[in-house]
Amino acid sequence: MFMYKIGVVGEKDAVIAFLALGLTVKAVESPDEAMKAVDGMAREGYGIIFVTETVAKDIEETIERYKNQMLPAIILIPGSKGSLGIGMAKIKENVEKAVGVDILSKKEG
Incomplete structure (x- = not known):
């Protein structure tokens, strides 16, 4: 069974705890570092x-x-x-696209 690797990209104090879960962590300090980290993980076959x-x-x-x-x-x-x-917001957008209606918003009624 093939398992995809999981990575985490973000500011150091937000992502450091993910090391304890055995995930690959890239602490970044600039947008350029973040782009390189995400693109690098994608090239290396990370699933998430x-x-x-x-x-x-x-x-x-x-x-x-x-x-x-x-x-x-x-x-x-x-x-x-x-x-x-x-x-x-991204999750709501994707659900609305898939279902055809916004089912995640709280409606008053």
Whole structure:
């Protein structure tokens, strides 16, 4: 059975704990470092790359490039200062595209 590697890219204080789970961690300090880390992991065949929202907002083009590919799956996670709401917005967008309607919004009624 083949297992894909899982990587995490983000600011050091947000991603360091993932080392304890045995994941590959790339602590980055600039958008350029983040782009290189994501592209490098994609080239190396990572199946899932978690990227903190704080970093993701600065490398949208890089993340967009992998959006329509099967692998790697790029999943946004909250950064060290909490969620910016970007990850949930992307999930809602994808669910709406798949289902045809926004089923995740809380509706008053």
